[in-house]
Ligand SMILES: Cc1cc2nc3c(=O)[nH]c(=O)nc-3n(C[C@H](O)[C@H](O)[C@H](O)COP(=O)(O)OP(=O)(O)OC[C@H]3O[C@@H](n4cnc5c(N)ncnc54)[C@H](O)[C@@H]3O)c2cc1C
C-alpha cells in the first residue's frame with residue numbers, strides 16, 4: 001500500500017490526485033486548514049477505496065505546526081511517505097498585490113516560505129530512509145515574471161528554484177523530487193477567469209502527476225504543450241517581453 | 247465558489263443570455279452568498295428546454311460537488327454530493343453489486359438533477375420514480391438555512407424539493423437506497439410491434455414479467471400502422487462481469503450539422519432500419535450501458551439537430567384515454583412530416599411519486615423530439631399539447647419549451663401547495679414562462695433553522 005502525504009488536500013488539483021491514489025488503494029494522510037472541507041475530501045477518498053485516510057487540520061503558514069504534523073503522518077501511515085505532494089498555494093489578486101505589501105508577503109508566505117520550511121523537514125525524514133518522492137506544485141508562472149501577477153510569479157520562481165536545488169541535493173541519497181508546472185487549470189483558484197481552450201481539468205493534471213511520479217520525471221509541464229510555449233516565452237528579449245500585456 | 251463568464255446551454259440547445267455562472271465546490275459553503283438577483287442550480291444541463299436556465303440571473307453549477315460521503319455496501323445506502331453524475335455513481339457501486347433503483351435514458355445527469363426532475367426510468371411500473379428511493383437530502387436556501395429533509399424530517403419541504411425544479415433551494419447532498427444486482431448484464435428481448443393495439447396488449451403482459459419495458463415507435467407510420475415499432479424488455483441477469491472495464495470508447499459529434507441533414511428521409515430511413523434490425527431477436531444478454539443509455543455512446547448527439555437544436559415533448563395521459571390520445575398524437579406527427587428521431591412510449595405504473603411537482607403518474611407516456619425548424623415546429627407542438635390536454639394529459643418540464651401557463655396548471659394539481667415552499671432567491675426561465683401573470687407570495691416565512699447537518 002503506497003503511503004501518500006497530501007499537503008493542502010482541499011486544493012482541487014490535490015484532491016484529483018488523491019482520488020487516483022485512493023483508486024489504487026493507497027494510504028493517505030491529508031492536511032488542510034478548513035475542517036469541514038477536509039472532512040468532505042477525506043470521506044470521499046475513503047469511499048473511493050483508499051486503504052486508509054487520516055485528516056489533520058492545520059494552517060500551513062503557521063510553521064510551528066510542521067514538525068508535529070509530519071510526526072503524526074508517519075505514525076498514521078506507519079512510516080515515512082512514499083509520496084509527499086505539496087499542493088497548497090495562493091494566487092492573490094493582482095490589483096491588490098500591486099499596492100498592498102502585506103498581501104504580497106502573504107502570497108510569498110503561502111507559496112514560498114511555508115513550502116520551503118515544510119519540505120526541508122520532509123526532506124530530512126526521507127533522507128533518513130533513503131527513498132520517497134517529493135512532489136511540489138509550482139507553476140508555469142514561475143518561468144518568467146509577468147506584469148499581470150509579478151508577486152505570484154516570483155513566489156513560484158522561488159519555489160521552482162528551491163525544488164531544483166532540493167533535487168540536486170537529494171537524488172544521490174535515493175530521494176526523488178518532482179517539479180510540477182501546471183498551465184491554466186479550471187479550479188477555484190481560477191474561477192474568476194474566462195476559460196479558454198487552454199484550460200485543463202484537475203483530473204487531467206492529476207493523471208499527469210501520477211505518470212510523472214511513476215517514471216521519476218524531474219520537471220513536468222501539464223499539459224505538455226506548456227513546455228514549448230514557455231520555451232518561447234523565455235526566449236523573448238526583455239525589451240519585447242515588457243511590452244506584452246500579459 | 248466564484249463567478250465567471252461562461253455560456254451554458256440546455257440539451258435542446260437553448261441558451262440564456264446574460265447569465266452569471268458560479269461554480270459550487272463545497273457543500274458547507276453558502277451557495278447564495280453575495281448574490282443579488284435570482285439563482286438556479288445547474289447540473290449537467292440534460293434538461294431539454296429552459297428549466298435548467300435562468301436568463302438574466304445566476305446559474306449555480308453543481309458539478310464541483312462531486313464527492314461521495316458514505317457508502318454502506320451491506321445495505322446499499324449511498325450518500326453523495328448533488329453534483330455526482332449517475333455515471334460516476336454507477337462506476338463506484340456496480341463493481342460492489344449495487345445499481346440505482348431508477349435510471350433515466352442517460353447516465354450523464356447529476357444526482358441533484360435527477361431529484362429536481364424526479365426522473366423516471368424503464369421500470370416505473372415496478373419502482374416508481376427516482377425520488378421514491380431518496381432517503382434524505384440536504385437543502386440550503388437563500389436565507390442561509392440548511393435542513394436535512396426526508397419523509398420524517400421536514401416532509402413538506404422534502405415533497406416540494408423532489409421534482410421541485412431547483413426552485414426550493416440548492417440540494418447539497420442526497421442519500422439513496424440502491425438495488426442489488428449480480429452484474430452489469432440484462433437478459434433483454436425485443437419484440438416487433440405491429441401497431442398501437444399490439445403495444446397496449448403486449449405492454450400489459452410485459453410489465454407483469456419484466457422489470458424494464460419501453461417501446462420505440464416509428465413516427466412516420468400512418469393509418470393502420472400507427473404505433474408500429476419495437477418493444478424492449480429486460481430483467482437483470484445474474485451473470486457476472488465478463489470483461490471488466492469499459493467496453494467501448496465514446497464517439498462524438500464534433501460540430502453542428504445543418505438541420506437539412508435531418509430531413510424526413512433520413513429520419514424515415516433510420517426508423518425503418520431500426521425496425522428491421524430488431525424485428526426478430528431472441529433473448530440475449532445485453533450490457534446495461536447499451537440497454538439503458540444507448541445514446542451516451544455518442545457525445546453531443548444533440549448536435550446532429552444543428553444550431554437551432556431540438557424541441558422535446560413528453561406527456562402522460564390517463565390509462566382510459568391513452569389508446570385514443572396516443573393514436574391521435576402519432577397520427578398528427580406523421581401527417582406533419584416533421585418526424586421525430588425518437589418516439590418513446592412507456593406505460594407508467596401506479597406507484598405514487600413523492601414530489602408535489604413530480605411528473606410520473608399512472609398512465610401512458612409518450613416522448614417525442616423534433617428538430618427545431620422554427621415557428622412551424624412550435625405550432626405542431628402546440629397542437630399536440632392541445633390534444634394531450636384534452637385527454638387529461640400532463641407535461642414534463644424537463645422536456646418542454648412551449649408549455650403554456652394553463653398547460654402547467656393543468657399538469658400539476660399540487661401547484662399551490664408547492665408555491666408555498668418556493669425559495670424567493672430562486673427562479674428559472676421556465677418558471678417565469680409558465681407562471682407569467684401569476685405572481686406569487688411565499689406564504690411560509692423563511693426563518694433560518696437552528697439545525698445543522700452532521
Ligand atoms: C438522452 C436523454 C435521455 C433522457 N431520458 C430521460 C428519462 O428516461 N426519464 C426522465 O425522467 N428524464 C430523462 N431525461 C431528462 C433528464 O434525466 C433530466 O432533465 C435530468 O434532470 C437532467 O439532470 P441534469 O443533472 O442534467 O440537470 P439539469 O438539466 O442541469 O437541471 C435539471 C433541474 O434540476 C435542478 N437541479 C440540478 N441540480 C440541483 C441541485 N443540486 N439542487 C437543486 N436543484 C438542482 C435544476 O435547477 C433544474 O431545474 C433525459 C435526457 C436526455 C438528454
Ligand SMILES: NC(=O)c1ccc[n+]([C@@H]2O[C@H](COP(=O)([O-])OP(=O)(O)OC[C@H]3O[C@@H](n4cnc5c(N)ncnc54)[C@H](OP(=O)(O)O)[C@@H]3O)[C@@H](O)[C@H]2O)c1
Pocket residue numbers: 008009010011012013014032033034037058059060061062087088089090091110137138139140181182183184185186187188189190
Ligand atoms: N489553477 C491553476 O490554474 C494553477 C496553475 C498553476 C499552478 N497552480 C498551483 O496548483 C496548486 C493547487 O491549486 P489549485 O488550482 O488546486 O487551487 P485551489 O483549489 O484553490 O487550492 C488552493 C489550496 O491552497 C490551500 N491553502 C492556501 N493557503 C493555505 C494555508 N495557509 N494553509 C493550508 N492550505 C492553504 C487552500 O485551502 P482553503 O480551501 O482552506 O482555502 C486551497 O485548498 C497551487 O499551488 C497553485 O498555485 C494552479
